[in-house]
Amino acid sequence: MGVRLQDVAELAGVSMKTVSNVVRGYEHVSASTRERVQRAIDELDYRPNLMGRRLATGRTGLLALAFANVALPYFAELSRAVSAAAGEAGYRVLLEETDGTLEGERAVLTSSESGMVDGILFQPSAMSSAEISRHRSDLPMVILGEGAAPLPVDRVMIDNFDAARTATAHLVSLGRRRIGFAGHETQEMSSTSLQRIAGYQQALEDAGLRPDPLLLFPSREISPSGAVEGVGGALDAGADFDGLVCRDDLAAIGALRALHERGRRIPDDVAVTGWDDIELSRVTFPSLTTIAPDLHELARRAVEMLIERISGFSEAGRHELVGYRLAVRESAPSPR
Structure with a gap:
């Protein structure tokens, strides 16, 4: 037989109601009692019955986090941040990969995790706003990132x-005048790539520089190897640039490889920036200057908004921005 609530209560020397309050994250439990119950839960490896909890409270205590690919470092770090924020609020997180496909994203929205979760944090890659509106259920949802988001749905980015x-x-402040952009898709570009390229072009125009379409270096796939191929092929074809804005850190890592292989010095010949500030960006050679989103604030606010929806908040969708900073490192150091 599995471990029962009663077994935990007997080991901790408390009532079954107290154990239930701890499991549900009820705040009016003393720290010492909560610690004693948690020790008993850990010792007995107690796992609350989700269906029983839903029948008793109307909630499971689980949130879903759905995104394209957990193997991508950004999503791995996002998962940790969301899990930490959810844990502080008394929730656990169930990860759901969509492979970045329309079918995978539809499946996440239409299944609603078969009643297992109380809400979903969703970072779409393929679905349009109209698709999300058409396929979403009554399950509370918050959109993450710069992808499509219907106006009635909360979004944090x-x-x-x-x-x-x-x-x-x-890069302009470093005296660079031939600045390229690397790592975007070869055909239909994502909203992420479109927004980042638009900002890149605007900065060039602000500096009186003409954006050159020949300095856009797409990748066959969004990966380091894709960027090695894209940037390397451009260099082999005679592309002339002294700065490079990369769509993400993985593209930047590939660009560093392509430049090194062709004898380009970084940052002397080409200064490079990445995006996401993943852990790897701090240990590349040279280390990457990169856009560092406030991932912990993004996770904290998204979880907070989702729990508000779960608790009955029903007003219009809130679309909120969190901060970022430019983490300046060796690949594009500050002017001396």
């Missing part, structure tokens, strides 16, 4: 246009 302009302006 950074200002991608402004951040791209900031990264590009930094």
